Amino acid sequence: MGRAMPRSRLRRVPVIRADQRLVLDVVGILGRQHVRATAGVFQGRAMDVAALPAKRSGPQAGRLVASGSGGQVMKTLGQSVNSQERQLEAAVRSIEGWQGRQVAYEPVSGGISNTNWRVEVEGADTAYFFKVPGVGTEMFIDRQTAHEASVKAAQTGYGAPVFAFLEAYGVEVFEFMEGWRASSNHDFLQRDIRHGALHGLKAFNDQPLLKQTKTVFDMIAEHQRQVAELNGVKPQDDDWLCLQYQRAKQALQASGIDLAPCMNDTLAGNFMLNAQRQIRLVDFEYASNNDRHYELALWFGEMFFSDEMELALIEDYFGHVSAQTIARIKLNKALADLKWSTWAMVQHAVSQLDFDFYKYGAWKHMRARSIINDSQWETWLRHA
Structure with missing residues (x-):
């Protein structure tokens, strides 16, 4: 029933006890997406990201920085080396208000349907979160409905601030939620x-x-x-x-x-x-x-x-x-x-x-x- 997984992809997984039940930690089973089961819950499709950094203040606030939230050097436009980065750069370049500004970006780990990115723009007082569609996701995701729902959620006060929907690319852009995890x-x-x-x-x-x-x-x-x-x-x-x-x-x-x-x-x-x-x-x-x-x-x-x-x-x-x-x-x-x-x-x-x-x-x-x-x-x- 399906292809067998190569032995190199399999690792022993511990059994943990929490909330009166035994649950498998599936990090080793599901690859490098940092998927885990903690406190008695299987978290199959989760974005398991570390706590996001507090909002910058002082002289760096609103300015482009050389290294991202994870400490690694961020790329700038024109430095793409793969199709995912090229997709992102094309979407970024389509935003008219950012023409002529320096832009840097880095991946945000965790997405398994899309690629997610942190984008910093010269002169902006916030970073931005770009969600770039993955291959094949058009089979079951309506991007216009997703954007409509994001706007409705933001209107309740329980959603992320929506910055733009780049319809030609299917890309949603949000203000980056600094200080949230x-x-x-x-x-x-x-x-x-x-x-x-x-x-x-x-x-x-x-x-x-x-x-x-x-x-x-x-x-x-x-x-x-x-x-x-x-x-x-x-x-x-x-x-x-x-x-x-x-x-x-x-x-x-x-x-x-x-x-x-x-x-x-x-x-x-x-x-x-x-x-x-x-x-x-x-x-x-x-x-x-x-x-x-x-x-x-x-x-x-x-x-x-x-x-x-x-x-x-x-x-x-x-x-x-x-x-x-x-x-x-x-x-x-x-x-x-x-x-x-x-x-x-x-x-x-x-x-x-x-x-x-x-x-x-x-x-x-x-x-x-x-x-x-x-x-x-x-x-x-x-x-x-």
């Missing part, structure tokens, strides 16, 4: 951070609908078509998984879909924290109108929250807890894993990034099975 799974064991993130999600979910509606059913169908077209890898029990997916889909559709703007990508690394423990949401590439129960289910699954934590979050979000709400979230947890496992098999076929999409997808398939095989699966189907 990507959250970790461990952060979400703290109640105030957990519920603060929930309030940020709800603020975005409560915005007016986006132009694009794309439910989890649409996403799974899209990825299934793509896997077939690419002759991609399917699990041996694909027929059984598809049958259970159809049963869950019918149960959820029978009682109606609660459409709302959704991130659809709620892993820990897409929640930023500052020293005051404030929350900002980033990365709306997969955003669309979707069922808000799916939004919560995906987030709960990414975080590995305990049942008690989930019940408290459900009550905070909806104002009450019902058997139907629990059932819909449980079913959507399985669908979320099926969606991302199938997405991973598409990426396994087309991506040029150094990330083991096959193992990530196999892990997601395995977790979907664990939910479907739960003794309450039939009960959730009835109550949804």
